Amino acid sequence: MKSSPYVAGLVIILFSTIALSTAGLMARLVSLDSATILVWRGLAGGAALFLFFLITSPQRKLHGLGRLGWPGIAIAVVSAAGMVLFIAALLETSVAHVSIIFATCPFVSAGLGFLLLGERPGRSAVAASVAAVGGVVVMVGTGEAGSLFGDFLALGMTVCVALMTVLMRRYPAQPVLPSAGLAAFLSALAALSFASPFSASLGDIASVAFFGILGFALGIGLLLHGSRLLPPVETALIGALDAPLAPLWVWLFLGESLDEATVIGGSIVMAGVLFHVLWDLHRRQVGIEVGP
Structure with a gap:
């Protein structure tokens, strides 16, 4: 069935988004600086990813590592930069602002996908991307929550994620884990060099490690795998569901409220994303060609 890789990609990216959307909750639950969070999160998540790789590919582990090459290293460097900016942004601005700014990733992915891969996004993807940008303008331009510096960090993280998905699409043979x-x-x-990892309490270390394994390691692994099955703009659009999920967890568990501009801007973003996904699935079901 022609649409099966597309549907599989949607499901994988959806579960990836749910896992990764817990990062904001983790950042609020611990009393650590961003550098210390990155150290423990990176160590726990990286160890979990490599362990899973060795378990699932015992006969191909050396071959897979040998095939990493410069594209795999480039993907890792871009992804690492996004991780650093992401955690820093979470501690500088609101979870809602980070999530909704990330929802502009479809617009960035569409542009990079066109420039680097020659993939022309469909009209509904372009419309959804414009809606995402409009929603962020409403949120950042009129809202009182968050900070411009934190919003800028979130924008940098968004560019990194968009570039990562394009690189994964360009080099699908790269080993994901x-x-x-x-x-x-x-x-x-x-x-x-900026962290104080051994001054953290055992409770904070355990919390960061827990989210690093079940949130980050699982989420990033699924994201990199699903990115090979979908065009970059599609991956980014599904990932934009992080916008309502991340502040939802913080609101449910910690009671962090949302201002009116954030609610309005986020609603605009999500309306555009849901319209595109539902319309694209409908077109595929009726057999209309919708792009690569």
């Missing part, structure tokens, strides 16, 4: 594990270790290494 080693790239993700290397990215996690690189993020920990980059933060190490």
Whole structure:
């Protein structure tokens, strides 16, 4: 069935988004600086990813690592940069702002996908991307929550994720788990000189490690795998579901409220994303060609 890789990609990216959306909750639950969070999160997540790689590919582990090459290293470096900016942004601005700014990733992915891969996004994808940008403008331009510096960090993280998905699409033969594990270790290494990992309490370390394994390692592994099955703009659009999920967890568990501009902007973003996904699935079901 022609649409099966597409549907599989949607499901994988959906579960990836749910897992990764817990990062904001983790950042609020612990009393650690961003560098220390990155160290413990990167070590726990990287170890989990490499362990899973060795368990699932015992006969191909050396071959897979040998095939990493410069594309795999580039993917890992870009991903690590996104991880660093992501955690820093969570501690500088609101979870809602980080999530909704990330929802502009379809727009960035569409542009990078066109420039680097020659993939022309469909009209509904372009419309959804424009809606995402409009929603963020409403949120950042009129809202009182968050900070411009934190919003800027979130934008940098968004560019990194968009570039990562494009690179995964461009080099689908790259081993996913080693790239993700290397990215996690690189993020920990980059933060190490600014961190105080041994001054953290055991409870905080355990919390970060827990989310690093079940949230980050699982989420990033699924994201990198699913990115090979979907065009970059599709991956980013599904990932935009992080926008309502991340502040939802923080609101449910910690009671962090949302201002009116964030609610309005987020609603605009999500309306555009859901319209595109539902319309694209409908077109595929009726047999209309919708792109690569």
